[in-house]
Amino acid sequence: MPVRIDHAERRSLLAQAVWRITLRDGLREASVRGVAREAELATGSVRYFFSTQDELLRFAMRELIDKIGRRITAGAELRIADAHEGRVVEAALALLLELLPLDEERRTEALIYQAFVAEAANDSVIAEIRREADDGVRQQCLHTLDSLVEFGCMAASREIESETERLHALLDGLTAHLLARPERASPARVEGLLRIHLHELRVPVRYPGDDPSI
Amino acid sequence: MPVRIDHAERRSLLAQAVWRITLRDGLREASVRGVAREAELATGSVRYFFSTQDELLRFAMRELIDKIGRRITAGAELRIADAHEGRVVEAALALLLELLPLDEERRTEALIYQAFVAEAANDSVIAEIRREADDGVRQQCLHTLDSLVEFGCMAASREIESETERLHALLDGLTAHLLARPERASPARVEGLLRIHLHELRVPVRYPGDDPSI
DNA sequence: GCTAATTTAGCACAGCTGTGCTAGGTTGTG
């Protein structure tokens, strides 16, 4: 037999080639031939590991969110400790900041992810992967808010479901702004906004009916 | 001469064909031939009105945001009156809800817009159009918050710039959720979240330094 | 009815695409 190839490694290598092309020229340029060229392989070799282009692209997306997921999980572990010394809001903030594209590596990941998300409109498999990633972020939001409640840093009168959705939407919006308008949504500013948002959660909700002057 | 064609109308018709294809099969399917077929014209005819594919797609996006912009402006005029009878927050809410894809027409527009936004990563002209649309939404946010301050429904201690960015990001995130996860982000729920968000603006900001127990 | 401007239809070219397929090279194992 020829050099026995580690299939997982080779597939991962091809996924990375897809990422590079996507970042540089967009996902639509990630043709089988293009990916082969990028990975310095023959197109036949690419098709030996992925019998179809869809399979390749879907694998590339799965690989990406796995990578992102690993980074976030690793970061989350580091921050848990902070919560035990009174700096609860700061710990929560750190957890959430981990989800945003605040440095070059995460920015790159987010840009590629964004390209895949656009593809989700026309590919149900990619849509499903996207949904999973989305649920992961939501869980992180929910978990963070749970901690705030636990440590008395969030008013108990607030519905955690609503606040989770609101926080999640805020994060997604900030991510979009960080990617598209970095001059306006700088990392420092985004951190400040998030800090304000978290601090406000201490205050009990003002439900619409509370104030007749509205 | 043959039937003299209203160029503006024909171009608009072709833009609509692009929209339909984009919604149904994605923007990458909007080939010159495909658009011609969709509009029941020969490809040569399409190229008589748009000498290049890029020109066609860019026009289709411009036409889309013009349409959206007109709808929003028209809706905004209707709501102004409300602000003069004490229902300030409700008026502000109505203005903001106008920006979200809460009915079928706006959902359709938003889905097509989303496809174009994805293209902005690889087309600087489309990126510019997107930026303009983005600024429009931001202006609407800023204007709404200005009104709240004016009528005493937002704490003067809050930085209007920060709150604009926060509101804008929230809206963008909610839009994404409405499109991708309608089962979770229902119109009613989104309206509730926004209502909470607006009501909180009455409360003065709790700056990080205010509370030593954070 | 004729002319000339406007619009349509569609062929042609070069180049790309995904995928099916085969022939060959490489090397671990018997």
Next chain:
DNA sequence: CACAACCTAGCACAGCTGTGCTAAATTAGC
């Protein structure tokens, strides 16, 4: 050494792409 398993290289096919270009059809104004 030989066999067989694994991988690579690349040709072939049918079909799509954007764009250049020309010939014809249509009709308003004279």
